[in-house]
Amino acid sequence: MDLLTELTILVLAAFVGFEVISKVPNTLHTPLMSATNAIHGIVLLGGILVIGEAGGFLNELVLVIAIAFGTINVIGGFLVTDRMLEMFKPRKPKSEEAPE
């Protein structure tokens, strides 16, 4: 891919990010930060791609660590966000017997 195409994608992605995200209410800022945090774990793909072409023990060690880091970022990030969001519940209809 040539540089210009990549720059175009980069700039457009930035605007999409601004547009979509500027509408999130305050209430959801922590889960939002956590969810976007999980999305940048996509760097895991970089580890997967580079480990195919890299040789040598040090490179492999470094990349296995990188993949493990990326995986922690992705899986941990989405799980933690889910745990937070699980707890956002609307007001329950007022009923006398609601013993949980």
Add this chain to the structure above:
Amino acid sequence: MTLPLASVLQDPDFINVAYIVAFVLFILGIRLLTHPSTARRGNIVAAVGMAIAVAATLLTEDVGDYGLIALGIALGTVIGVPAARQVKMTAMPQMVALFNGVGGGAVALISWAEYREALHLGGNPELETLIPILFAAIIGSVSFWGSNIAFGKLQGILPGKPIQLPGQQFLNLGVLLVALVSAVLIASGTESEGLFIAILVAAALLGNMMVLPIGGADMPVVISLLNALTGLSAAAAGMALDNTALIVGGMIVGASGTILTNLMAKAMNRSIPNIVAGGFGGGGTAPGATEDGEEKPVRSTDALSVATQLSYADRVVVAPGYGMAVAQAQHTVRELGDELEKRGVEVEYAIHPVAGRMPGHMNVLLAEADVPYEALKEMDEINPSFPEVDVTLVIGANDVTNPAARENEGSPIYGMPILDVDKSEQVVVLKRSMNTGFAGIDNPLFYNENTALLFGDAKASVGEVLSAVKEL
């Protein structure tokens, strides 16, 4: 013609189409995150997008070493899943900092391996690959170390107070220069792994020194900033590896993190450079903190009086802060709210944008305690109505309720928007002691005539008030 399915799956076009599907899911997911009722689905949608992106990448033709990839993913899963499952809701900020840090670490390591590989293949890569690699190395390393320090501070491993070295600004500048000069040397043709490692180390020092001087109150802004930086470094790695998934995913996070950081800094009336330069958030450095130095009288109260005040009120507002999180008082607070509502008292929660250690931190805690989100009011929404509130209960919040921000031009937090709790009829402040808040600034609210203080651990105090209300 053999294995037609496999050849379709390995077709770069197929993989790119899968990436496009992943982008759509990311964007849709974030959109759904804009409302509490769809937010959980949004997170799952984004996670599915991620799974598709990873699966498509594994299909790429020249992926080798499936064993090593499986090893890395297995290690990450074994560490990440229990950490995410077991973390307490109050410890969420440091968990996010840690997850963010490993993301930055991954970027830095990948850029290092990529550069080593390029040298091995015959020398520096072209500039359009080399520059993003250098950028990713610097930012990734800063983000990894910075996030780890933020984690250490929030977890209490490192002191929360700012740690300032003599000549800090010059040191930071010096280290930044070392990283930049090394990068420029490499970009202008020097082929040296030593220089590349120098970049990583200098950036690591910079990450440490940037976050160490920052006090507890500014932590949310810093985590958000580091989140944006990791996103940008992932996008740079994508430019280096010619991978659109990394470019788009990283950039969306870079954009969102920047917006969040700005929102938070604005809520504290601080600029980002100002925060990074350090200073505020320190104990002794705050000018005008207690200029007269003499003991001012405060009115302390007891649980029974508070219970009576609350039970006979029409409208009660709870203003929670980090103290509530530390004391794990959110469940007791909700029980108290339920008990009061049974008695016909209207109970609402006033949420300051930067209460706690992350934006929305209080929302998460109260949601965990089953408080319906309609009862949570944002600052701008509730501020005009404080004069009609009978009793405001301030639980473990300090700086976000400090009227000095409105009135005292000499105060370091002057101009920061606050919850106007002092305008309500009565204010009850639950506090452990007369210590100043994280920002180390005295709070005139405590000395007001309509303010009473209930000393003690927030959870124990709320519990006592709750049982007193039940007995009334």
